[in-house]
Amino acid sequence: MIQLEKVTKKYLRHKAVNQCTATLEAGKIIGLIGENGSGKTTILKLLAGLLRPTNGRVLIDSKQVNRSISDRLAYLTDMDYFYPYFTIKELIDFYHSQFKDFDKKKAMDMAAFMKLNVKQKIRYLSKGNLSRVKIAVTLSRNVPYIVLDEPFSGLDPLVRKSIINGIIKFMNLESQTLIVTTHELREVEPILDEVLLLKDGRIIAQKSVDQIRDDYRMDVVDWMEQVYETTK
Numbered sequence: 097m098i099q100l101e102k103v104t105k106k107y108l109r110h111k112a113v114n115q116c117t118a119t120l121e122a123g124k125i126i127g128l129i130g131e132n133g134s135g136k137t138t139i140l141k142l143l144a145g146l147l148r149p150t151n152g153r154v155l156i157d158s159k160q161v162n163r164s165i166s167d168r169l170a171y172l173t174d175m176d177y178f179y180p181y182f183t184i185k186e187l188i189d190f191y192h193s194q195f196k197d198f199d200k201k202k203a204m205d206m207a208a209f210m211k212l213n214v215k216q217k218i219r220y221l222s223k224g225n226l227s228r229v230k231i232a233v234t235l236s237r238n239v240p241y242i243v244l245d246e247p248f249s250g251l252d253p254l255v256r257k258s259i260i261n262g263i264i265k266f267m268n269l270e271s272q273t274l275i276v277t278t279h280e281l282r283e284v285e286p287i288l289d290e291v292l293l294l295k296d297g298r299i300i301a302q303k304s305v306d307q308i309r310d311d312y313r314m315d316v317v318d319w320m321e322q323v324y325e326t327t328k
């Protein structure tokens with residue numbers, strides 16, 4: 097379980113995350129949704145122990161997060177950080193050598209599922225295939241928490257679909273919690289259990305997708321638009 101307790105993160109005087117309180121249950125797929133600059137990446141970095149809150153506490157499984165959380169949390173950034181001269185296979189071997197929890201077979205299976213040629217060098221991959229590789233190596237870590245920062249940005253609908261299918265097929269929903277930030281709510285919505293809406297560093301809503309459909313009898317995207325319109 098993830099707990100944010102009145103978390104504020106300031107960059108100089110700017111509050112990127114402002115007094116956020118939320119509890120995220122384990123074993124779910126949670127979408128962190130918000131406009132550019134609303135604080136999504138900052139929250140993920142706080143979860144990953146890459147940033148410390150200016151105020152408040154971030155707890156994962158009742159322990160305050162620090163850098164050692166990387167043993168239990170896999171973080172996919174929106175940055176390109178791969179070794180361009182590796183082939184995909186070499187990258188998978190490298191991950192295997194770096195992470196005790198890395199499931200090499202799963203990574204190879206996932207690469208095959210997403211129709212990647214593992215002999216190809218990273219530097220020659222298309223943006224779509226590079227994104228598939230990143231997802232494959234991140235999801236192949238057997239850790240209880242996986243956070244993905246904008247895994248679909250700049251990708252065409254077909255690539256987005258294949259990545260979503262890869263997540264559905266290879267994530268272990270019994271033992272893993274996935275937190276994903278995205279602008280592409282409409283496409284990701286079918287796999288989400290819960291949605292957290294951010295605006296100007298504040299959490300303005302947190303609802304389960306079933307609750308939105310059953311209680312509000314609304315499409316999740318329509319609900320989101322309504323919440324944004326009515327929240328100053």
Ligand SMILES: Nc1ncnc2c1ncn2[C@@H]1O[C@H](COP(=O)(O)OP(=O)(O)OP(=O)(O)O)[C@@H](O)[C@H]1O
Binds near residue numbers: 107108131136137
């Ligand atoms: N290192 C930094 N130094 C100063 N300001 C920062 C820094 N990182 C982020 N910010 C600011 O904090 C706010 C929140 O940024 P953050 O990257 O968390 O938002 P985001 O919702 O992920 O945005 P995007 O969708 O554009 O990636 C923005 O106003 C951003 O300009």
